Amino acid sequence: MSTLSPNLSAIPSLRVSCSHCNLREHCVPLGLSLRDIDRLEDLIASRKRIHRGEPLFRAGDRFEAIYAIRLGFLKSSVMSSDGREQVTNFHMSGELIGLDGIANEVHSCDVIALEDTEVCVIPYERILAACSEIEDYNLHFQKILSREIVRQHGLMLLLGSMHAEERLAAFLLNLSQRFESRGYSRTEFVLRMTRAEIGSYLGLKLETVSRVLSRFSHDRLIAVNQKHVHIIDAEGLRAIVSGQNPEEIIEE
Amino acid sequence: MSTLSPNLSAIPSLRVSCSHCNLREHCVPLGLSLRDIDRLEDLIASRKRIHRGEPLFRAGDRFEAIYAIRLGFLKSSVMSSDGREQVTNFHMSGELIGLDGIANEVHSCDVIALEDTEVCVIPYERILAACSEIEDYNLHFQKILSREIVRQHGLMLLLGSMHAEERLAAFLLNLSQRFESRGYSRTEFVLRMTRAEIGSYLGLKLETVSRVLSRFSHDRLIAVNQKHVHIIDAEGLRAIVSGQNPEEIIEE
């Protein structure tokens, strides 16, 4: 792996332009020079489509590549020995998947597409090669890994010490922020996952998720219609996250 | 940072021998050649002692180094904006601390010594230098980061879907296994942390921790005397973790 896939440009349909990809700021957060960004394109071996409901990979699969989401929506989950599932993350465009596989050369979680999805396949050897060939790519990739660690700290805080309402409020605000940073509306979006999957992610049962969403809806913080969510009072949600549960409005 | 601290060997008291360190298999899990292990010693700038109760670093501190624990015991914790603390990990000898800081060049959690502790200070620039200079060190360090991600997945499973008894049983078995792999007894050890800290880590209140430990003690799974724990029936604990709650023994 001394040169980076010199032959790929021969296959135009597979050739990807990172420098023109509007997801660039997500995959390549560091201030790389344009010249280096061009070289990043060589990391990508191919693209892959996954249909709704299908796995990108499963726990136990051999780890070979990191995936960058071009478009779509997926969930990661781990299973306990006795079959309980815990959703560990929801992924949207621009995010990287598969970092867990580096540890043992085997994936430790399932990743399932929640809608039809397309990913860039980045063979891990190429990432290692880039680390030694591209100035600063080392630091760049370590930051990506570290960022995931920090993200999970936040999730542990949520799971370990927040109430159902706080968890849901934090969840909605997080989604909102991520949609916004991708150019979508931060106030209206569609939940790609079921109530049960939200519940698993937040350490709650689906009935609790449903009830809390109904309560938010009743309190005019959001409007929910099935999967469609409209955030009406983001400030109110933020207040809930930080425990500022305001005096309850007297029920009529 | 092209050469690795050539002047440090002039300070014998600070000179550390990784190759003779009995924690080597923890800090250096990869099968590095002896020659490379020798070079690892150059990573360490100094050692640092932290007294019980004192911080190694705090959230917001500038990130400069990774720390390898030579001996002692510490906790990591994150705080929510409204002051709730979540313990995210307990650390013992041979483990690396500070990986969270890579992401933003600032630490995102507090690390406090729970007993007098001594750590090796490994400036992060030296790690980056090693990544480009030592064959395979790149992969090695990325594995360390990925392993932390995988570990946290397990913790999320615990926090999101396990009962108090299962959490405690998993916690005790995890400690037991880590003590054993360091050459200590896997059946008798001292808890360095308070019930409140265990509770924070496991998403429980200290009273619940205390009650569950008492129940385990009553059921002859363990013997507890304050901080001292004796694991009597590891198999029984394992059964609890995997949800195999056996028919309750009739209370006398």
Place this chain on the structure above:
DNA sequence: CGTTTGTTTGAGGTATGTCAAACTGCGTGG
């Protein structure tokens, strides 16, 4: 030895889980 910090245990409350039933929207096939 008194004070502080941590632990245990009890009584009672509550948030969330469990079980169940009705409802909705969607896709499939008649």
Place this chain on the structure above:
DNA sequence: CCACGCAGTTTGACATACCTCAAACAAACG
């Protein structure tokens, strides 16, 4: 195109695991 079935959601009634508050106890610490 309608009807059917299915997967997902909502809502209610009830159960319970865990939390809260409180008091007594134990250990550690100056």
